[in-house]
Amino acid sequence: MQPKDLEEPLRMKLSLTKVVNGCRLGKIKNLGKTGDCTMDIPGCLLYTKTGSAPHLTHHTLHKIHGVPAMAQLTLSALAEHHEVLAEYKEGVGKFIGMPESLLYCSLHDPVSPCPAGYVTNKCLSDGEATCDEATSIKRARKSVDRSLLFLDNCLKLQEESEVLQKSVIIGVIEGGDVMEERLRSARETAKRPVGGFLLDGFQGTATLETRLHLLSSVTAELPEHKPRLICGVSQPDEVLECIERGVDLFESFFPYLATERGCALTFSFDYQPIPEETLLQQNGTEEEVKYVDQTKKSKTTSCNQEITSFEINLKEKKYQEDFDPLVRECPCYCCKNHTRAYIHHLLVTNELLAGVLLMMHNFEHYFGFFQAIREALKSDRLAQLKELIHRQAS
């Protein structure tokens, strides 16, 4: 019965419904030009290339259920069209044909990130992008310093710009795998009036354990009521690990990578299936659920672009006469209308439609996964979902 506070400006607000074992469930409200858009967290952003979902026109994109309210644009792809956009004057959202969509502009394309050391006037953070090298302390310190400097400059520019008043600036947390620097970056960035935080450089450094430990330590330093995004992490098992460590938003390039390898996502996220169906759920009829020795998991990253255990490779000869849909009971356009045999044919004959149909399915499947995460959190069943996903990881 509290009167509405009319003085507080309508700005982006994260309201948490609950926090369970470090996992946050909630909504980001007051988004968009009119301030009435909402995003659910944990959630993902729609991955785009040059302002368009890969392979998809507006028509085919909107056949997908559960498309996120916010799309990710890449600055490096759009920067070269700066002049055109300036002359257009009506904003990039309208230019790309997504005037109603919320837009997040990241520096880099997670699929083809900048090599380390590539710092130009386009970049607003200085991140270490190579997967293998350990970061030196000096390098980590420099990246944190530079990033804070860039952030302060950006905030100043925003203050002075009328156009940017309604935009939100995200601070980037750097520091490589040096704990001290990570903490410093987190604390310092948190002091600035940013709208949220991007956790950069967690997509390849060191071992999984180190990475996750750093991540936990970083998010512990961040204010609860501002969203945390992570870049370069998109694989289902890694997504869950990050959510458990306080991450809210992810990129959706994993379904895109699967599409490019001619694969369809088939992993199950139905953690409460009807008992008889359990064995038939995953990956069609033939493949068995794989059990993984948890202690052996030392793979580093989702940088690698090999076929994962979350998908099937439609180019395989065994799908030539398989008239089942990609995933049984999947409500997507591809599964409702086409068969594995047809997709196989399109791949073998190098037809463009293969990419279109696979992208439609893979996005829908992936967005469905996030919906399952939110539902699991709501009903306190995340442990079951996590166990199901880990059974399918290899």
Next chain:
Amino acid sequence: MAAVVSPTSLESAPRIMRLVAECSRSRARAGELRLPHGPVATPVFMPVGTQATMKGITAEQLDALGCRICLGNTYHLGLRPGPELIQKARGLHGFMNWPHNLLTDSGGFQMVSLVSLSEVTEEGVRFRSPYDGDETLLSPERSVEIQNALGSDIIMQLDDVVSSTVTGPRVEEAMYRSIRWLDRCIAAHQRPDKQNLFAIIQGGLDADLRATCLEEMTKRDVPGFAIGGLSGGESKGQFWRMVALSTSRLPKDKPRYLMGVGYATDLVVCVALGCDMFDCVFPTRTARFGSALVPTGNLQLKKKQYEKDFRPIDAECACPTCQKHSRAFLHTLLHSDNTAALHHLTVHNIAYQLRLMSAVRASIVEKRFPDFVRDFMGTMYGDPTLCPSWATEALASVGITLG
């Protein structure tokens, strides 16, 4: 060499075409085809989806554009995925999930386009597969057998195709052989009640040979006739004369399908000459090269001049691409590696072709086709009198004068 007239195994073939209107000046007709998968208004342009797909647009998108018939190709589908698989998938309709009509070419054209991989004898065409080096014989019987398995609504006879630039005895040989092959196709056709077998008139650019072919083939009671062997490298002057000769000798109550024609001007002229159905890879292929079709020609959207052009491709076009996107955005997208750019243009170009045919048809029904032709030429060439001379002559031959 007289053609052997074999008794047809087809009873009086159904009249699948109903004439709705005829131009009182030219030979243009508006009609309706009654096909197993629904009616099709004519004149009609049929987009080509060679390998059971319309090049990056979904069956639903194609349906939404108003397409009611499109093409598949026997040669390609016969190799991959093969007729047995398609049959298991409930025919080509089932395999690609296309609810409307399909027309399959017999594989004859590949004899010309893949001439280095093929060898023609009376038996059929021997092809060497580019994929695995295997040899296949495509005979009239085999072509019909594959098309029976594909289940397309209209199937084409296997014809002996020679390039229109070939002269000499080979042209005559191919013409007579096509007649014999037509009879073999008719005899081999297992599903005349479900699939309409069309004959293909050959004879190259020789009026006498064409006339002979017309006389012989029209004795066979097939549901429709195609005019083949044109739209290769011949001059436009020779082209239109062969089309006009053909339509003058083909029965009025059966559809005339002019194969391989798809440029807007050619479509309009050939409708005037009396053709009802057309197919061509041009609109969809040119889309994938970044070219958008418009009433004044085409826009090469990759060019720098479109970088800041914030207008749609065509302000009058109702297609999804023109409703949502500017030339500038498409230009940007075409310079990226996102295939969506190609799909936007494919959608638009198909919409353009279908809209053109729709407008042509409406003008025939409303008895103003000659005016439509003049307007069309005016838009395309700046002035009706500036249209290419072959087109002017062709139109004049059927009573339409420009300017």
